[in-house]
Amino acid sequence: STLIKILDGQYPTSTISGELKVDGVTVELTSPDDARRSGIAVVPQETSVIDTMTVAENIVLGRWPGGRVIRQGRVITEVSAFLGEVGIRLDARQLAGELSASRKQLLMIARALYARPRVLLLDEPTTALTHEEVENLYRIVTDLRTHGVTVLLISHKLEEITHLCDTVSVLRDSELVDTIPRSELTRDRLVRSMTGKDLTFLYPEHRRSPGEPLLTVTGVTVPDPRVHGRHAVVDVSITVRAGEVVGIGGPLGAGRSELLLSLVGALPRSGTVTVGGKVVPPHKPGHAGRLGLAFVPEERKTEGLLFNLDIAANTTVSALGRILRLGFLSRAKERSAAEAAIDRFHIVGATVKGALSTLSGGNQQKVLLSRALFTHPKVVLLDEPTKGVDIAAKAEIYRLIDSLASEGLSVLMVSSELPELLGNCDRIYMMNGGRMVREFDSRQTTREQLLEAAMSGSVSNHE
Structure with missing residues (x-):
């Protein structure tokens, strides 16, 4: 969570040690606006949408097309075309408050993609998604990769990590403890790096005798x-x-x-x-x-x-x-x-x-x-x-x-x-x-x- 806040500009880079570079250029972030201008977009783990605004308004918030004059028709048209382009099935006219938890998650992903980022940070993005929506997100991530976008995925789901990631870095107790290339990635090594223990420790061996x-x-x-x-x-x-x-x-x-x-x-x-x-x-x-x-x-x-x-x-x-x-x-x-x-x-x-x-x-x-x-x-x-x-x-x-x-x-x-x-x-x-x-x-x-x-x-x- 702390790392996400640093990369999103919530913690100014002046308050931390080390260096942050995007495309090889050192950047100084003092706010989330700085992060967006540097090409960084974040999809947070917790739901972050404005229920009283439409899907389209949530997506373009802070990046209204057309300058100072806001034309709702144009906003709806542009966002509808964009959603079709990225394959996210949302109604641009619908109020965000009417969406289910999984649809709100898709809305946050669409909002991040609308910024055309060079670096996309996804924090537990599939927690609230259906199986079909997860598969669609995988397709989007794969497509972004082929177009040169760097995707940083934060996840506790082992299958998700092994399916999507080219390289896995493991943080434990605030320290980087392992970096694993895809060719060496196994579930056992991943769990051992994350916990310091083998995979067998995860589920207790239960021998229950249920009653009435x-x-x-x-x-x-x-x-x-x-x-x-x-x-x-x-x-x-x-x-x-x-x-x-x-x-x-x-x-x-x-x-x-x-x-x-x-x-x-x-x-x-x-x-x-x-x-x-x-x-x-x-x-x-x-x-x-x-x-x-x-x-x-x-x-x-x-x-x-x-x-x-x-x-x-x-x-x-x-x-x-x-x-x-x-x-x-x-x-x-x-x-x-x-x-x-x-x-x-x-x-x-x-x-x-x-x-x-x-x-x-x-x-x-x-x-x-x-x-x-x-x-x-x-x-x-x-x-x-x-x-x-x-x-x-x-x-x-x-x-x-x-x-x-x-x-x-x-x-x-x-x-x-x-x-x-x-x-x-x-x-x-x-x-x-x-x-x-x-x-x-x-x-x-x-x-x-x-x-x-x-x-x-x-x-x-x-x-």
């Missing part, structure tokens, strides 16, 4: 929160037993996140949900929490963490009743609970009164996990729990998931990474088009079988 069903979902249907008259989830039934980790896979837009949100009452639903035999009423998040459901959302920065509060408050806010004394908030209890969470979850760089913004993405995710578990839940729902997290933090989260199952909790996790599902889950459900396509026993399943299921099944409008 703890979470039962029967015939759940969820209205689409974006499109009136359609359904995001249609007649889904699943079971998760005590001491079991169950995964849900499928393409983006399959209804996976909407399903989890409906289970905790954040979205309306029909159907029946029970925890330990007790019915969870629809659309009542507080009641779901009291019955033992805990939820970790996909977007930690916009849906989970409270950046105006310190780390102690973020770890305890889900169960304030546990840190009261005589009806008042006890700072001593809050501090003790936060210290225990920092120790248990190995939240690196955290202090009780520290700011969340000082932590890496992986450590921010651990704060969010610690908050969910502070409620002492029976069932933990995880939506993309390792999104935007480095491989070492992933391994820690995987071990935590395994420990939760070992303690008898039920874990239901959504993931877009098929190796993650196979490495952590006892059983895997695949969804497509809002419906459950197939259930798999992870011990007898291959990545190819999961991918085939993800691409098959119903892809209707979920009427």
Whole structure:
């Protein structure tokens, strides 16, 4: 993240040691505008669009065609032609606020490409993209390479790195620890460079003996929160037993996140949900929490963490009743609970009164996990729990998931990474088009079988 901010001009080059050159010429950057003038464009990891502006306006922002007089018709025409040229399917007239997360990611990529950069920086660009959109981005990157554009890809996805990169440089603990040419690139070497350990350390060896069903979902249907008259989830039934980790896979837009949100009452639903035999009423998040459901959302920065509060408050806010004394908030209890969470979850760089913004993405995710578990839940729902997290933090989260199952909790996790599902889950459900396509026993399943299921099944409008 620091390197990206240096190259984007957010950290002036005068405040750092070393030299930055573009096309062999030393450049001095004092702002992002300087970076753009030097031919550098950045696609950040976090969503950065203006919802109240159209797609076209977001793309040309700061580079309006036509000088001082802005002609909307001309802007729409130019941007539409540009989108067709680069193969990004977006409606130039649509408001950015109406786009899904994956479409907003494409919008940020289009905005960067519109600047015709000589150096393009992509920070975790495929996190929110569908399989088809990922393939299209790969095509765009390959085309840019043939036209002499330098692409700097920052990614924690091993397959992405091995598929796209000519050379891989590995940073660990703020230092350059390895540079690997494509001819010498292997997954084992990449993981060893990134973590200091072999690939075998990534997934824990779980030998679980699940008990009785703890979470039962029967015939759940969820209205689409974006499109009136359609359904995001249609007649889904699943079971998760005590001491079991169950995964849900499928393409983006399959209804996976909407399903989890409906289970905790954040979205309306029909159907029946029970925890330990007790019915969870629809659309009542507080009641779901009291019955033992805990939820970790996909977007930690916009849906989970409270950046105006310190780390102690973020770890305890889900169960304030546990840190009261005589009806008042006890700072001593809050501090003790936060210290225990920092120790248990190995939240690196955290202090009780520290700011969340000082932590890496992986450590921010651990704060969010610690908050969910502070409620002492029976069932933990995880939506993309390792999104935007480095491989070492992933391994820690995987071990935590395994420990939760070992303690008898039920874990239901959504993931877009098929190796993650196979490495952590006892059983895997695949969804497509809002419906459950197939259930798999992870011990007898291959990545190819999961991918085939993800691409098959119903892809209707979920009427």
